[in-house]
Amino acid sequence: MSLRALLLLWAALSSLIAALLAIGLPRLLPGYSEWSTTAQLLTLVLVLLPLMLLLVYRLSRPLRQGLAALEAGILNFADGDFSTTLPPRGSPETRTLAEQYNAMAIKLxxxxFTLHQRELILDKVLQNSPMLVLLTDARGRIVLANRExxxxxxQTGLExxxxxxxxxxxxxHTRALFDATTDGLYPLHSDQQADxxxxxxxxxxxxxxxxxxxLARQLTRELARQEAAAWKKVIRVISHxxxxxxxxxxxxSHSGxxxxxxxxxxxxxxxxxxxxERCQSLNRFIQGYATFAKLPTPQPQLVSWHAFIEGLRAQYPFVLQGDxxxxxxxxxxxxxxxxxxxLLKNAHESGSDADAITLSVETLESGVSLRVSDRGQGMSQATLNQALIPFYSTKRQGTGLGLALCREIAEAHGGQMQLQNRPDGGVSVSLWLPEGLASEAAGAAEKLKRG
Known part of the structure; x- marks a missing residue:
């Protein structure tokens, strides 16, 4: 029943009850006809009012129930609970409100759910992003920090x-990176390298x-890749x-x-x-540079570490450290x-004793590290900063491509190369190959066992 019909019914019933009371009161109350008009009206109101209130209460019960349910649903919305739906009952108005509430609850x-899924996707992306992601509040406290x-x-648990x-x-340099107020490139220096x-x-x-x-993204490798690509282009043009x-x-000359x-x-x-002779020598010189400029894509395969190390030892002696x-x-x-x-050739040319040249192969959580160390003269800071740049060499007959080629090979495998001076003299050079190569090796070895 609609609200309009309810009001009409209430008015009709009220009129009917008032008429019946006006007819019945003189019979029920002796001497009622002799009362004053004011007394009669007051008696009629006192008798009629409770009946009207009871009638309003009974007729408005479905409306009150619908409004109470709607109020409870709205309170659930305020608490962030969108799981409750309302039964569509009562007057058409309350049923319409219940249906609209249910539709809104389903949509919310x-x-x-969609927002939660997007948050999960965003968190997955942020946690596995190669960028540094850091969110701080107005007091400078960390609200969000990804794995990088x-x-x-x-350390973990930065929040x-x-x-x-x-x-x-x-x-x-590190404080300047995180305290900077403008976007741009910022260098970070460490004992091992400059990023x-x-x-x-x-x-x-x-x-x-x-x-x-x-948001801070490391561009060291990307810049090195672009730098190497530029050098390769220069070498190809010069070689041509x-x-x-x-x-x-x-x-x-041959014809002459x-x-x-x-x-x-x-x-x-x-x-x-x-x-x-000079033409042949220059041709060999050019071919050496072409090797750097046209380094083919690595073709990885299973390699026995023992056989690989012994092959290196046959060319340059060294002391193997660790297993x-x-x-x-x-x-x-x-x-x-x-x-x-x-790397071993450079170690022998550094002035180090052969017994002081060491090589180690260490399995890390993130991959495999091959480290060559010597006790030579070491490098100045300026030489250390430019040692990986193509054509840079401190040797009289050096081409400046040895270390650049080593870095190119490491990065072609998805790894990286680092140089650093040793505290007691000499240089330590490490080639790091990523964890993926180690897992692929384990998988390939397992396939070979299964035959």
Missing amino acids: RQER TEQFFG GQNLSELLAPYDN TYYLVQGQFHLHGQPHRLI ELNNSLAPISSM RALLPEQSDPRLHRVFSAIE LPALSGWFDASQLERAMVN
Whole structure:
């Protein structure tokens, strides 16, 4: 029954009851007709009012029940509970309200589920992002920090810590990165290497409170890759031009020697021989640079660490430190051998005693580390910073491509290379291959066992 019909019914029943009371009271109350008009009306109202209230209470019961249910549902909404639905009963108005409430509850429930799924996806992305993600509140306390940020600071559970207190033990470069107010590139220096980070930050309001979001992405490897690509392009252009000049020079020299008479001056033969020898030497020089410029994609395979190490030892002696990994390696043996031979050659040319040159292969949680150490003269800070740049060399006959090629091979395998001076003299160079290669090696070894 609609509210309008309810009011009409209440008015009709009220009129009917009033008429019946007006007729019945004189019979029920002796002398009622002799009462004054005021007394009669007052008696009629006193008798009629409870009946009207009872009638209103009984007729409005479905409406009250519907409104009470709707009030309870709205209180559930205020508490964030969207699981309750209302039975559509009572007057058409209350049924319409209940249906609209139920539709809104279903929509809010679906939106909350979608929002929860999006939060899970966003958290998964943030936690596995290679960027440093840090969210702080107005007091500088950390609200959110992903795994990369925890690895950067070397500790877990950063939420709730004060960022300023967390940065107190770090150097000025690290504090400048997180305290910066403008986006851009920021260098970080350590004993092992210099890294470059790109900082992006923003101010946001969450729950009415200001928050600061910090995103920092390490660009060291990307910049090194772009730098190597630029050098490769330069080498290819130079090699192309030199080859175009060397080929006709060598051909003309050969033709000139053939045209010389038998009784010609021997000095002319020596001239042509010198030209051909220099052409061959320059060609070998160009081929060495072409090796860096055209390094093929690694073709990893199972490699026995014992056989690999013994192959290196046959070329340059060294002292093996620690035990070799139990599992076979998974890498391009020819490329990694070339890199390790370059490192061992540099160690022997550093002035170190052969007995002081060591090599270790260590299995880490994140991968495998191959480290070559010597007790030579070490490197100055300027040399250490530029040692991996192509064409840079402190040797008189050096090409400046040895360490650059080693880094290129390591990064082609998904790893990285680090140089550092040892505290008591000498240099330590490490090649790190990522965990994925170790897991692939284990999987390949398991397949071989199964046959």
